[in-house]
Amino acid sequence: DAEITQSPRHKITETGRQVTLACHQTWNHNNMFWYRQDLGHGLRLIHYSYGVQDTNKGEVSDGYSVSRSNTEDLPLTLESAASSQTSVYFCASSDYGRDTQYFGPGTRLTVL
Amino acid sequence: GQNIDQPTEMTATEGAIVQINCTYQTSGFNGLFWYQQHAGEAPTFLSYNVLDGLEEKGRFSSFLSRSKGYSYLLLKELQMKDSASYLCAVSLASGAGSYQLTFGKGTKLSVIP
Numbered sequence: 580d581a582e583i584t585q586s587p588r589h590k591i592t593e594t595g596r597q598v599t600l601a602c603h604q605t606w607n608h609n610n611m612f613w614y615r616q617d618l619g620h621g622l623r624l625i626h627y628s629y630g631v632q633d634t635n636k637g638e639v640s641d642g643y644s645v646s647r648s649n650t651e652d653l654p655l656t657l658e659s660a661a662s663s664q665t666s667v668y669f670c671a672s673s674d675y676g677r678d679t680q681y682f683g684p685g686t687r688l689t690v691l
Numbered sequence: 692g693q694n695i696d697q698p699t700e701m702t703a704t705e706g707a708i709v710q711i712n713c714t715y716q717t718s719g720f721n722g723l724f725w726y727q728q729h730a731g732e733a734p735t736f737l738s739y740n741v742l743d744g745l746e747e748k749g750r751f752s753s754f755l756s757r758s759k760g761y762s763y764l765l766l767k768e769l770q771m772k773d774s775a776s777y778l779c780a781v782s783l784a785s786g787a788g789s790y791q792l793t794f795g796k797g798t799k800l801s802v803i804p
Contacts (some may be wrong), residue, residue: 602733609789610789610790612791612792614794619796620796621792621795621796621797622778622780622793623793623794624793627791629789639744650767665713669733669734673790675788675789676788676789677790678721678739678782678790678792679724679739680736680792681736682734682735683733684732684733684734685732685733686697686781
């Protein structure tokens with residue numbers, strides 16, 4: 580079955596370290612998205628991609644970067660982790676011309 | 692900018708009916724989604740409205756009024772497993788057949804016996 584996976588599911592890191600969260604989908608979806616979810620804020624868009632080599636900044640992109648080298652993967656990198664980036668991170672994907680997004684299981688990141 | 696409002700928390704009794712409201716002010720509106728999210732899990736798609744009116748899917752129904760910027764999710768015959776957060780999201784066209792979702796903060800529904 581086609582699916583969307585994220586790894587790791589849990590991560591603890593230290594302030595200042597570089598961290599990469601993986602997102603992989605097998606639906607062959609054109610569009611991929613990264614969100615963070617925090618109490619009191621709901622889901623907020625970090626970065627998104629509408630195809631290979633395309634990346635765009637979302638509402639809360641500072642301190643994060645993404646790259647899209649193939650259809651299946653959109654890794655999210657925290658260049659220098661900060662305690663304010665402690666959160667649950669969700670990856671999502673949608674097909675071209677469709678707005679329904681399907682979410683991965685999430686990664687809980689703790690920055691100490 | 693986008694503004695999406697929904698109640699923070701609601702409590703309802705098993706077997707009852709509950710209505711969760713969502714109001715929005717956006718530009719470039721394409722449609723409105725409802726997602727369900729159980730604690731510690733990912734959001735899952737529940738319903739999508741693009742035209743005015745009521746969409747029914749089993750125990751769940753969703754209503755949209757585009758002119759009023761208003762939607763609601765109606766849950767009938769509540770079950771304990773319906774205890775979850777319900778996320779209202781607006782779909783915005785961003786060109787070239789692509790769309791973004793902007794989410795409200797979610798409504799945490801607790802179903803009590």
